[in-house]
Amino acid sequence: MSDTPDPTPAQAAAPPARNSPVAPPGPRRLDPAAVMIGVGGVVLLLALWWLLVTPRSTADGGVDPVRFARVEERLAALEGVRGDIGALNGRVQQLMALEGxxxxxxxRPAPPDIRPLEAQVTNLSERAAAAERGAAQAADRAAANERRLQELEARPVIDPAKLAPREAVDALSGRADRLAERIEAQAARAETQEAEQARRLQEAARQAEQREAAAGQQAQQRLAALEQGVQQRLAALDAQLGQRIAALEQAQQRLAAIEGRTARLAAVDALRASLVAGQPLGEALGRIDQAPPALARFAAVPPPTEASLRLSFEEAAQAARAASDAAMQPDGSRAGVVDSALSRLGGLVTIRRGDQVVWGDAAEAEIERARRALEAGDVEMSLLHLEKLPPPARAAMQPWADQARALLAARAALRQLAAG
Known part of the structure; x- marks a missing residue:
């Protein structure tokens, strides 16, 4: 087993050199290989003892397949342990060769350097320790398998007589097969129904889309018709509204005109009341733009009235009579004695036939006619009669005639304002 030749007896008997670095061999330790072999033998003995002690049933129907399979697994595990033990034995033999x-x-004589050998020895020692640890782990696994086997043995044994007969199992299998076939048939029918339902749904969706498109077109057409109708109605309403607005504007214009005319009439009424009362027209004239001159002249001066004209008519008539000298001819020459006497007699006595003077002064007749017209309220006729007086009498009546004409002009201006 060594690569070098065995030493001679002389060399073996020679004492070691004094300066050799190899220490003397120490006391021998317990061989780990022997320990592993002993442990493996004990395990095998225990397994054989268990096989011998455990009762076996001779009937084939009483064998539990599950338990038998577990036992076989346990034996296979033990075989693995045996293989591990064999491997350990091989390693032990290798270690023995290495020890040799x-x-x-x-x-041998002291080599020059044995540190590599020491490193190898250290590695071998570590490998031996690892092998010991593996053996310990294998022993632990064997103990665990033993405990599991005991637990399996402690379980109750199944009685085959209590199991269902094979015919019932076959019938149950047949029913299960028939149920599976029915389930498959139902699944096929369900798939067919789902496909038919999907087709119907697609057809319904297509029809719904077509209806929706048709409804959309109809809605658009109706919307266009409604928009056209609404636009036409809006145009008609706009036209009617324009007409109504024009009528309203005309009505507003008429109303403004009526309001202006009403204000004018109110001002005219105020002017008429002031004119009848003989009061100044200044306050009433303030409501009228561009008052006529016939009225503006009486803004601060009281205007003449019919009553004042009647009261002042007698005084003016007396002045006219005094101015009408009977002794004077119309051409200014002096009349004769007879004419003068007749004139004085006519001034004293006047004979009338209605409004016509038969005997007396003609001026007196015109003055009388003017008085009667004034009393009747006809100022214009009174002025016409006064125009027929002789010049001296007409000149005497001129102030009164001016007042009467001013009153007539004011009344005419009021009529124009009221008509305007």
Missing amino acids: RMKTLED
């Missing part, structure tokens, strides 16, 4: 080589090396 180590002894041979120890018997």
Whole structure:
């Protein structure tokens, strides 16, 4: 087993050199290989004892397949342990060979350097320790398998007589097969129904899309028609609204005109009341733009009235009579004695036939007609009669006639304002 030749007896008997670095061999330890072999033998003995002690049933129907399979697994595990033990034995033999080589090396003379051998020995020691640990683990696994086997043995044994007969199992299998076939048939029918339902759903969806498209077109057409109708109605309403607005504007214009006319009439009424009362027209004229001159002249001066004209008519008539001298001719020449006497007699006595003076002063007749017209309220007729007076009498009546004409002009201006 060693590569070097065995030493001679003389060399073996020679004492070691004094300066040799190899230490003397120490006391021999317990061989780990022997320990592993002993442990494996004990395990095998225990397995054989268990096989011999455990009762076996001769009937084939009483064998539990599960338990038998577990036992076979346990035996296979034990076979694995046996293989591990064989491997350990091989390693032990290798270690023995290495020990022989180590002894041979120890018997050799001191080599120059044995540190590599020491490293190898250390590695071998570590491998031996690892092998010991593996053996311990194998022993632990064997103990665990033993415990599991005991637990399996402690379980109750199944009685085959209590199991269902094979015919019932076959019937149950047949029923299960028939149920499986029915389930498959139902699944096929369900798939067919699902396919038919999917086809119907697709057809319904297509029809719904077509209906939706048709409804959308109809809705668009109706919407367009409604928009056109609404636009037409809006145009008609706009036209009607324009007409109504125009009518309203005209009504507003008429209303403004009526309001203006009403204000004008109110101002005219105020002017008429002031004119009748003989009061100044300044306050009433403030409501009228561009008052007529016939009214503006009486803004601060009281205007004449019919009553004042009637009251002042007698005084003006007396002045006209005084101005009408009977002794004077119309051409300014002096009348004769007879004419003068007749004139004085006519001034004293006046004979009338209605409004016509038959005997007396003609001026007196016109003045009388003017008085009657004034009393009747006809100022214009009164002025017409006064125009027929002789110049001296007409000149005497001129102030009164001016007042009367001013009153007539104011009334005419009021009528124009009221009509305007």
